[in-house]
Amino acid sequence: MKVKIIKVITAEEVVALIKKGTVAEMPSIQQGWRFNFDKELKKLKNATGYLLVTEESPDIIEGCMIFQLIDKKAPYMAFVEVAPHNKKDNRKYERVAGCLIAYAYQLSITQGWEHFKGYLQFDVLEQNKEDETKLMSIYSSKYHAKRVGQTTTMVIVDEDGEELVAEYLQAPK
Numbered sequence: 097m098k099v100k101i102i103k104v105i106t107a108e109e110v111v112a113l114i115k116k117g118t119v120a121e122m123p124s125i126q127q128g129w130r131f132n133f134d135k136e137l138k139k140l141k142n143a144t145g146y147l148l149v150t151e152e153s154p155d156i157i158e159g160c161m162i163f164q165l166i167d168k169k170a171p172y173m174a175f176v177e178v179a180p181h182n183k184k185d186n187r188k189y190e191r192v193a194g195c196l197i198a199y200a201y202q203l204s205i206t207q208g209w210e211h212f213k214g215y216l217q218f219d220v221l222e223q224n225k226e227d228e229t230k231l232m233s234i235y236s237s238k239y240h241a242k243r244v245g246q247t248t249t250m251v252i253v254d255e256d257g258e259e260l261v262a263e264y265l266q267a268p269k
Contacts (some may be wrong), residue, residue, distance in 0.1 A: 097115045097199065097265065098110065098111055098112070099111075099113070099148070099182050099191075099192055099195040099199075099264065099265055099266075100112065100114050100191070100258050100266070101148075101150070101158065101189045101190065101191045101195060102188060102189060102191050103188065103189060104105075104187055104188060104190055105147040105188075110127065110150050110151075110152070111148075111150065111151045111157065111191065112148055112149060112150045112189075112192075112195065113148070113149055113151060113154070114146055114147070114149055114196065114199050115146065115149070116122060116144060116145065116146060116147075117145040117146060117160070118132075119134050119137050119138055119145070121135070121145075121147060121157075122147075122160065123135040123136050123157055123160055123179070127179075127180075129160070129179070129207065130176060130177055131177055133145060133160050133162060133175060133177075136162060136174065136175055137162055138157040140162065140164050141164070141267040142164055142165040142166070142168055142212045143162050143163065143164040143165075143174060144162070144164075144247065145160065145161070145162050145267075146160070146161045146163065146199065147159075147160055148160070148161075148192055148195060148196055149254060150189075153193055154158070157179055157181075158178065158179050158182055158188075158189055159176075159177065159178045159179060159182065159192035159193060159195070159196050160175070160176070160179075160194050160196075161173065161175065161177075161196040161197075161199070161200060162174040162175040162176075162178055163171070163200050163203050163207075165207055165208075168209070168210050168216075168252060169210065170207065170208065170209075170212045170217065171200070171204030171207060171208045171212060171215060171216050171217065172217050172218060173197070173200040173216060173217070173218035174218070176196050176197060176200070178192045178193050178216075179192070182228045189231055189252075191264065193194045193239075194238070194239060194260070194263065194264040197239050197252070197260065197264075198257075198260040198261050198263070198264035199264075200216055200218075200261055201210040201214075201252050201257040201261060202234060202261055202265060203216075204216040204252075204257070205257075210229050211222050213220065213261075214253060214254060214257055215251060215253050216251060216252045216253070216257065217244075217249060217250070218241075218250055218251075219247075219248050219249050219250070219252050220232045220235065220248045220250060221248060228248060232248070232250065235250055236250075239252065239260060240252055240256035240257070240259055240260055241256070242252035242256070
């Protein structure tokens with residue numbers, strides 16, 4: 097799927113592609129990422145890895161996500177991360193995480209079963225509680241996610257998911 101991300105230095109829109117990634121293509125901690133996407137993808141049942149790359153640099157991964165169908169019916173975003181070079185103040189691109197999360201929500205509509213259609217669930221697990229709270233706040237404000245009770249589980253459903261798709265997955269012109 098083609099999406100638009102923003103090159104920070106010039107504020108120009110760049111065409112990017114979200115594509116399925118093989119285990120061998122998935123990034124790892126050894127490459128500066130927080131997660132071993134390659135090992136996690138091998139371990140998880142009913143899971144698919146997705147990579148976000150630009151058309152101009154298709155060999156450079158800008159972001160990565162693992163989408164899973166728990167019990168073959170409940171959509172779950174197991175992992176999502178932007179590339180190390182897209183973090184903090186010196187990031188190269190914006191909108192990478194939003195595109196991947198919106199894509200995961202879209203997958204929840206097409207792959208979820210029965211009452212799980214359009215119900216994307218994920219957990220926010222950080223080593224320190226303060227970071228967890230901060231990240232959950234970002235997911236809420238920026239990506240329309242709602243916290244489930246007092247847990248670290250969050251969901252994106254219905255109109256919130258539709259807004260996310262409209263904002264991040266509009267086809268490039």
